Amino acid sequence: MQPEVRLSKSETSITAYIQHELCVSSTASADLIGNEWWISRVFVHAKYRRQHIGTLLVKTLQTHASNLVVTPGGYDMEPVHQYGFYRSLGFVPDSILPEGLRWTATK
Numbered sequence: 001m002q003p004e005v006r007l008s009k010s011e012t013s014i015t016a017y018i019q020h021e022l023c024v025s026s027t028a029s030a031d032l033i034g035n036e037w038w039i040s041r042v043f044v045h046a047k048y049r050r051q052h053i054g055t056l057l058v059k060t061l062q063t064h065a066s067n068l069v070v071t072p073g074g075y076d077m078e079p080v081h082q083y084g085f086y087r088s089l090g091f092v093p094d095s096i097l098p099e100g101l102r103w104t105a106t107k
């Protein structure tokens with residue numbers, strides 16, 4: 001069964017989150033900068049990774065915020081380890097910023 005995704009949204013920010021257990025959650029957020037929604041955080045609790053929870057959270061953001069943009073990086077992973085995740089969601093680096101700093105969704 002798919003977990004319940006909850007949503008918190010204002011005019012300039014959106015957060016999708018799943019409460020797995022007491023004090024155990026996964027979350028994805030984006031902020032509106034100009035006319036684009038920049039992903040500021042995607043974090044899936046270590047116990048729940050590789051179960052398509054991150055995919056579900058980002059897809060939920062996408063249904064409420066078009067023009068999602070991301071700079072892969074941060075947390076406990078090197079950007080290179082996040083590339084597979086974003087590629088699987090249809091994100092590719094664009095040419096507006098160099099060195100993979102800006103990835104946009106193609107699907």
Ligand SMILES: CC(C)(COP(=O)(O)OP(=O)(O)OC[C@H]1O[C@@H](n2cnc3c(N)ncnc32)[C@H](O)[C@@H]1OP(=O)(O)O)[C@@H](O)C(=O)NCCC(=O)NCCS
Nearest residue numbers: 042043044049050051052053054055073075077084085088
């Ligand atoms: C990156 C992260 C959000 C992925 O969440 P997840 O729920 O485990 O990802 P999914 O299960 O939805 O993965 C979807 C696809 O992405 C790719 N993928 C996910 N994690 C990957 C990894 N560590 N290495 C390579 N590819 C990966 C795979 O193709 C995967 O599909 P598959 O499992 O069927 O092969 C999670 O590992 C995490 O929270 N990491 C720490 C925080 C972080 O780095 N956030 C991103 C900041 S930009």
